[in-house]
Amino acid sequence: MTDTARTTAPTPSEVLPAISVRSAGKIFTVAKGAEVQALTGIDLTVAPGEFVSLIGPSGCGKSTLLRLIADLDSATSGEILVFGKTARQARLDQEYGIAFQSAGLLPWRSVQANIELPLELHGVGKAERAARAEELIELVGLTDFRSRFPDQLSGGMQQRVAIARSLAERPKLLLMDEPFGALDEMTRERMQQELVRICSETGAAVVFVTHSIPEAVFLSDRVVVMSPRPGRIVDIVSVDLGPGTSRSDSLRENPAFFAGVTAVREALHGSPVAPLGADLR
């Protein structure tokens, strides 16, 4: 951080990356003292407001990386900074909102009460809570469902509530672990659309774990491609849609989108994908 401050002198908040991971590693100790290297040599910087997806096969450590950033696990080596603070401090300061694959709503709380939960825990007054919940309910399009309970909602609706809840405290960073993984394809595409809109409205940086290539390309500014055993970053693909291209449904038929999908796929399979003939020989 001091290096960048010396060369140019913009205000610190402008240079401060949302996330800065430097040569981070994670070793899990499993039964009988055996060790599993889940992550090794991870370097990643996420700029404020940037949308970054983590993609890779199962076991590549993408969820683990997210959990390290969220301070739900701690790295065994390296350094993880969130807005210049340690991951732990960032968690204590509520610097991020989080959403998991299952919505994780509390079944005895209404939609509104679920969204208010983090605010309630942090002593926000009742009127202010209600006002904020109202905004968020509108943002995720659940106005008619505010007093419903989770078991009365579809999977997609539950996930919307979870996203609204993760946004409750206006975090500048959103961590999402396959939030649409359990949804059907139609709902999934609609939710992606919604997420793009929500992100542009809130301006939060997002780290998004997925194993869908089109989903990653559709949503992200950059796609981080990871590989297992040990979990590491093999490539970072920038998704360049060209100037003025908005991430709307029509993007799914745009050549730039296909180019992005191809680039990510090649990175995933070890580039280039082409030598199929060589394999068959």
Next chain:
Amino acid sequence: MTMTTGAGLARRRWSALLWGLLGVVLLAVLWEGYKAIGPPTGVVLFDTSILPKTDDRSMPHLVDMLSRAIEPVNTSAGSPPVWVAVIGAALTSLGVAAVGWAIGSVVGFLIALLMQRLQVAERAVLPWLILSQTVPLIALAPVIVAWGGKIQIGAFSWDRWMSVAVIASYLAFFPVAVGALRGLQSPDTIHVELMRTYNAGWFRTLLKLRLPASVPYLLPALRLGAASAIVGTVVAEVSTGYKGGIGRMIIEFAQSGTSDPAKAYAPIAGAVVLGLVSAGIVALIGLTLKRFNRQEAAS
């Protein structure tokens, strides 16, 4: 996921009541049926009595039991009808059992909290809890009475009913402790981690997550505890010699069994009703916590 309509719920409740009544009728038919066709000397196989004698002393007619219940307890002047005496004794027992249930529930819940908080405690305490329930109450009762008799602090002195309540609580705490522990441990990892991301400490997590999540486990445990408290009270009344309750009455009436066999069944029925009433009272408490009994959202 199916939403239960009001009409459907009411119908199910009526059918539950109907099945319950049917069970009682079936029992009555069995009783009278065996009495009608069974041999008067009972069924004995290899010198072992398999089925009871069917004479009026061993198996009085149901009608006799009912008519005896509305006659006075004994021949002395001003003696109340048996059913009135039974209700009085049942209420006495209910009061003692309620105290025992309350103490047992609080203690059981606190033990569960401790076990949830400290894993070491769970491993250390749980085996003792299970062991505690294998101690026969009959053996325990004199010890508690003897200990209680030594307690005298100022104006307070240990009463016999307190021994009964303590023994009742000894039975009641166990299901509550086990049920509450399961309930407190029931939240999913995702919920616990979510609370961690909110930087909510143990107490906050307890208040907002574990306690509400434990309700579906706690209510049946409390109901079970109530039934146990009644059993404990009845047994403890007998073994401590506490007078005025239904347990004592069962013994007293049974002793007059040879001359007045139908009389003994009234307090037994009273004890059964008492168990049902106590479980019902706890169920009423549960109604106020209905919101927490919601199913986990399907995801």
